[in-house]
Amino acid sequence: MSDGKTRFGMSRADKERLLAAMRGQPVPGPDHGRTARRHIAPELLRFDTLPGYTEIRVQQAVARQAGLGEVFYVCHDGLATNHTCIGGRELLNFSSYDYLGLNGDPRIRAAADDAARHCGMSASASRLTAGERPPHRRLEKLLAGMYGTEDCLCFVSGHGTNMSTLGCLFGPRDVIFYDALCHNSLLLGATLSGATRIAYPNNDMTALAALLEERRYEHQRAVIVTEGLFGMDGCLCDLPRLVQLKREHGCLLMVDEAHSMGVVGATGRGVREHFGLAPDDADIWMGTLSKTFCGCGGYIAGSAALVEFLKYRAPGFVYSVGMPPPMAAASTEAVRIMLAEPERLERLHANGKRFLSLARERGLDTGKAQGFAVIPVMAGDSLTAAIFSQEVRDRGVLALPMIYPGVEEGKARLRFFISAMHTDEDLRDAVDAAAESLPIARQKAVAYAR
Numbered sequence: 423m424s425d426g427k428t429r430f431g432m433s434r435a436d437k438e439r440l441l442a443a444m445r446g447q448p449v450p451g452p453d454h455g456r457t458a459r460r461h462i463a464p465e466l467l468r469f470d471t472l473p474g475y476t477e478i479r480v481q482q483a484v485a486r487q488a489g490l491g492e493v494f495y496v497c498h499d500g501l502a503t504n505h506t507c508i509g510g511r512e513l514l515n516f517s518s519y520d521y522l523g524l525n526g527d528p529r530i531r532a533a534a535d536d537a538a539r540h541c542g543m544s545a546s547a548s549r550l551t552a553g554e555r556p557p558h559r560r561l562e563k564l565l566a567g568m569y570g571t572e573d574c575l576c577f578v579s580g581h582g583t584n585m586s587t588l589g590c591l592f593g594p595r596d597v598i599f600y601d602a603l604c605h606n607s608l609l610l611g612a613t614l615s616g617a618t619r620i621a622y623p624n625n626d627m628t629a630l631a632a633l634l635e636e637r638r639y640e641h642q643r644a645v646i647v648t649e650g651l652f653g654m655d656g657c658l659c660d661l662p663r664l665v666q667l668k669r670e671h672g673c674l675l676m677v678d679e680a681h682s683m684g685v686v687g688a689t690g691r692g693v694r695e696h697f698g699l700a701p702d703d704a705d706i707w708m709g710t711l712s713k714t715f716c717g718c719g720g721y722i723a724g725s726a727a728l729v730e731f732l733k734y735r736a737p738g739f740v741y742s743v744g745m746p747p748p749m750a751a752a753s754t755e756a757v758r759i760m761l762a763e764p765e766r767l768e769r770l771h772a773n774g775k776r777f778l779s780l781a782r783e784r785g786l787d788t789g790k791a792q793g794f795a796v797i798p799v800m801a802g803d804s805l806t807a808a809i810f811s812q813e814v815r816d817r818g819v820l821a822l823p824m825i826y827p828g829v830e831e832g833k834a835r836l837r838f839f840i841s842a843m844h845t846d847e848d849l850r851d852a853v854d855a856a857a858e859s860l861p862i863a864r865q866k867a868v869a870y871a872r
């Protein structure tokens with residue numbers, strides 16, 4: 423149109439700004455010179471024009487049209503163990519990170535109750551200003567002991583732990599090499615730091631070695647970042663080789679043990695124990711307390727200097743409330759029970775292997791899974807994965823889909839989280855449900871696309 427308006431009645435400049443905002447690109451500012459009227463496109467003052475909003479709405483509309491119920495944000499009626507109840511219907515549960523089945527344990531409730539009575543529910547403010555409570559340091563000492571490191575620090579969020587730690591330890595003159603399958607919190611932490619970010623293909627140590635050779639020496643500090651057990655794919659990192667490479671190229675090594683601490687290793691001490699390595703083979707051991715340890719928050723274990731630095735510089739620690747004391751006490755008790763009752767880990771390890779072999783026998787594609795607590799069953803596109811989840815639920819099994827943008831389109835999957843509490847019958851029923859459901863999901867997705 424010649425009057426400078428588009429057919430939606432919006433000026434061309436406004437439309438450009440809207441399109442840039444929707445693409446996630448920097449929004450060009452009004453370019454009218456100093457005397458021109460300042461103009462802000464109304465679309466920039468709304469949330470439904472945010473990049474990604476349309477994508478969410480389209481996914482929801484497709485799910486509704488395909489006859490799917492609520493895929494995400496399902497409300498459990500109460501405690502979810504190996505079984506759960508949703509809207510009064512009992513389901514076999516494969517959707518919780520409660521790997522050792524400790525979440526409903528009365529001893530953990532008692533520990534939390536006791537801490538609540540003595541210390542209250544909240545730490546009220548940052549520990550830097552409002553002070554600490556005995557459960558904080560007790561948990562940190564216990565975790566440092568599990569790794570054999572000098573110290574440990576607990577943050578109120580696992581996600582925030584990664585963001586804050588990478589964000590404050592590294593800067594624009596540094597470089598972060600990270601596994602392409604690393605969790606969002608690690609990627610955001612790397613972005614926040616302002617360091618150069620270089621991804622290497624998952625567990626590809628040859629590619630990492632080449633990248634280190636080529637790029638490490640342009641920078642000051644360098645860190646290699648990996649997960650211990652990859653939460654999306656259920657495979658272990660190649661820790662021995664990572665340690666070798668970090669030594670060869672003068673890097674630090676950070677290992678996120680969200681899914682491996684309390685899961686991997688003969689006594690649950692994570693990938694360090696599994697591979698028989700020393701405490702200082704990695705420089706930054708990270709983990710979350712929200713999974714096996716039935717609490718909330720994350721930790722960093724390492725040298726005294728690292729912990730001291732984070733205590734005064736990590737924004738998610740300095741400027742955020744301390745972990746609620748009952749949560750710290752609950753996680754402490756969970757660690758104690760794990761160490762005192764090794765049969766839980768034995769069952770978890772046996773269940774993981776059993777589920778994997780049952781799934782493979784039925785011809786399911788379990789991707790890179792190695793038979794630990796996370797086992798994906800690959801579905802393909804996001805719609806197939808969503809229908810797959812609904813189909814297994816119709817057969818009495820709860821396992822949630824991981825779809826785009828959580829994983830690349832075409833690599834959507836159901837993730838089965840294995841627990842020590844699952845019985846052999848649970849595992850067989852779940853695999854049967856998955857094997858029956860997947861071909862049906864594929865047919866329905868194809869029919870829907872026609």
Ligand SMILES: Cc1ncc(COP(=O)(O)O)c(C=O)c1O
Pocket residue numbers: 579580581582584605607649653678680681710711712713718719720
């Ligand atoms: C590998 C990894 N790191 C960090 C986090 C964040 O932990 P949290 O959920 O405890 O905040 C998660 C969450 O699932 C994770 O999978």
